[in-house]
Amino acid sequence: MIKGAFQTVLSIIIILFIIAAVSFSGIKISDQNLFDKDELKSESLIYLMSLENHHLSRLIPNYQKTSVVEAVIKFITSINLKDQRSLLISEISGLENYNSTIFVAGRGTDFTNLPIETPPHHEMRNTQSDHDGNHEQKENIQNIEGEGKIYIYHSHNRESFLPVLDGVKNPNLAHDPDKNVTLLGKRLSDNLREKGIQTIVDTTDIYGVLMKRGLKYPSSYNVSREFVQAFLKENDRIQMMFDIHRDARPKKVTTTTINQLSYARLFFVVGVSHPNYEENLKFAKTLNHELEKKYPGISRGVFGKSSKEGNGVYNQDLLAHSVIIEVGGYENNMEELNRTIDALSGVISDYYWQEAKEVQK
Structure with missing residues (x-):
């Protein structure tokens, strides 16, 4: 219990520190980052809460084992330290198109060769x-x-x-x-x-x-x-x-x-x-x-x-x-x-x- 309480206090301190640092730097945290219903953010929040109430961990049985710091960073910034794409998605226009979920990966399939959808070129032959x-x-x-x-x-x-x-x-x-x-x-x-x-x-x-x-x-x-x-x-x-x-x-x-x-x-x-x-x-x-x-x-x-x-x-x-x-x-x-x-x-x-x-x- 003491360990769980310590982890909870530590996570709160980290959150306050990040918010303070962002505030002083002039960077705005959008509502979308804080309250996005994205599954990753929801799981991160539940994970942080489960450090105090372990029964909540049952809600995320497949959640990857992670540290408190990683969970806090995911919740606040949308950055997943285990997925390099998340470092760039919010900064590079169009990169969100590479955010497909791979439910089953075929031979050689990874995030570098996801499917691409392209519209017809304006020079396409007409009949x-x-x-x-x-x-x-x-x-x-x-x-x-x-x-x-x-x-x-x-x-x-x-x-x-x-x-x-x-x-x-x-x-x-x-x-x-x-x-x-x-x-x-x-x-x-x-x-x-x-x-x-x-x-x-x-x-x-x-x-x-x-x-x-x-x-x-x-x-x-x-x-x-x-x-x-x-x-x-x-x-x-x-x-x-x-x-x-x-x-x-x-x-x-x-x-x-x-x-x-x-x-x-x-x-x-x-x-x-x-x-x-x-x-x-x-x-x-x-x-x-x-x-x-x-x-x-x-x-x-x-x-x-x-x-x-x-x-x-x-x-x-x-x-x-x-x-x-x-x-x-x-x-x-x-x-x-x-x-x-x-x-x-x-x-x-x-x-x-x-x-x-x-x-x-």
């Missing part, structure tokens, strides 16, 4: 498709047979790959209205159909809709949400949803070799800015685990993104079995991409039929 962006949804859905159980769509439908774009070498121009990630969605759909699973692939030109409405690229998910909600309203039997993208990392990050064959690596993105994201996360982790068992190294992992780094929801609040899958990067060719889609198809099929068995039981 007649650009003027047709605001079609009705039913005119943009292809490969529909009966009542589909799996819905595949593309919020960033024009993300493309340099090897399929004639004469294009600039990664910033790896976007195209025709040759793009929708090719992967169609292949995934075709593969699942061959395995007896009805699917619907939505090739709505989301970027075309953005252009027509005068919206910026970050609004892509708001627009795709309109189409997804409208579709789900009339199709209540959908069991899974996949939003297929590609990353903007170079080939050395987005490619691996398995059994002497080259595969585009993929990863899963879970939006954590809605109450039920744990269901999406469980789904993503299961698919990731099964993929890694059969194709070691094919996945870069499972990442969580909040509204601080992007949309933060990604339509995943609409269905428990919903996730973003980013396949390859701008330098991957179709052979590599197709091999990965084929591998993914097998895992999704196994999951689907296993779920069907559980329902029958």
